[in-house]
Amino acid sequence: MDFKFTQNMLLGFSPRTWPGSSAQELSVSSTALEAAGSYAGSSHIFEMGRHYDAYVADEFEAPEFLEIAGFPSSPFPKQLLEKARSAGVTGNIGETLTGIAAIETFGCNAADIAHLVVRSKIKTPDFLIRKTDTLELVLQAIGVTGLNLPDWWLVESKSRSGAINDSDIEQGLIQLITLWFELKDYSAQDVGFGIVVGTALRPDREIYIHVFTPKNKTQQQALVNYLSTLGLEPKFTKSVVAQIRTYLS
């Protein structure tokens, strides 16, 4: 089945007009998920395409099979009415959709994006993407100016089977902050930049692309300085995250 997701672009947590007019709707088929899900998802799951059909479809939405006389239009037993969705499967679908949204929205070719997660317990962004011409145009369009844009962008995925909210996205931001904390000592120019893609599988099928950047060069340096005051193994508590957000757009 093909499902259409509405994409939304945000600078930090502030909604922005979609940059451009024709690609806000992202159509993703179960074929795409089946072919790429076992690559771009972190967990090992068979038959991702069929999971995608079941996890993203509405309860009364039947798969559109090629017609065969005598077969009902809705052949699947509605297991999800009595069985819970697995968070692992939802996460895998979300990660794959994040990769697809990144290549489609930021114009990445296969050579511009890498899926980095190998061991889930080690701090690693889900994807690393190279700054493309399209990414630069998107950033300009949403009002990112006056910064030295890094060549490499960290991308985190957050997905929920239902609606996704700001606290979910903040979890993704904390993952970015954890990496910025490491980068501050040897790659300060990359600190403060990253993308969190939040995916709500249903009921409305929405993708929220949150682009994080420092407010300006001064605030980027202030962020690096602040991270340096946090000790060797900081806890990113609500107050610490709130302080870090003051340096970001």
Next chain:
Amino acid sequence: MPLGQQILASFSRARYAAWADDVEHCRQLLAEIRNVSSKLDNGAYGLIFRAANQLSERLTGPDNDQSVALSDSRLIITRHLRAVIHRIADFEFEVRAYLDDLSWEESLYKRVTSIAAERSARPIDVAQKQDASTFEGEKRLRRPSASWRMVDRDLVCDILVGPFGLIKMKGTWISIKPPRQIDQVRATFEMALNEIDLDVRISSPSSAANTHLT
């Protein structure tokens, strides 16, 4: 191509190879990345080296017997693609094929669109991808996912092409008894891949045309 970008490309190919279980090729690519890692400052793409090291550790870990090599008969190599045949049930096979020459991505999707338009039982949805470019003068790759079916003697083969240049082929053997040897299924999968990658097939794995890190 700048070295950092080459490293990202090599890492992506290594991840694809790991996905397909093309273990030896994955190891070669990771070794190439290791050899150049000292030449670079550790920017954000230092994260690639970390991920490459983690992948290497997995491939050399206790769960991976390095003495068990992938047999040539399971490996299919075309000019731009590599693929490994897996047996997943008595009568079911799966091939995981990937783009090993990333510069061929646009051609891959053109070929796939053309084959699917001719073979697929469903109309391929390319219309929504045709206007994908959102900025004036911008050229963006069209990457429609596509699938089609091929029936060759006793093997029914569903070919699925998705994003990232990945191809999955699912084969179901429809005879009462399973095939006697791998060549009986390999021939069909190889034919399907050669149809996608029309360039001359490479016979020896060692002669594959790849971009090496320098």
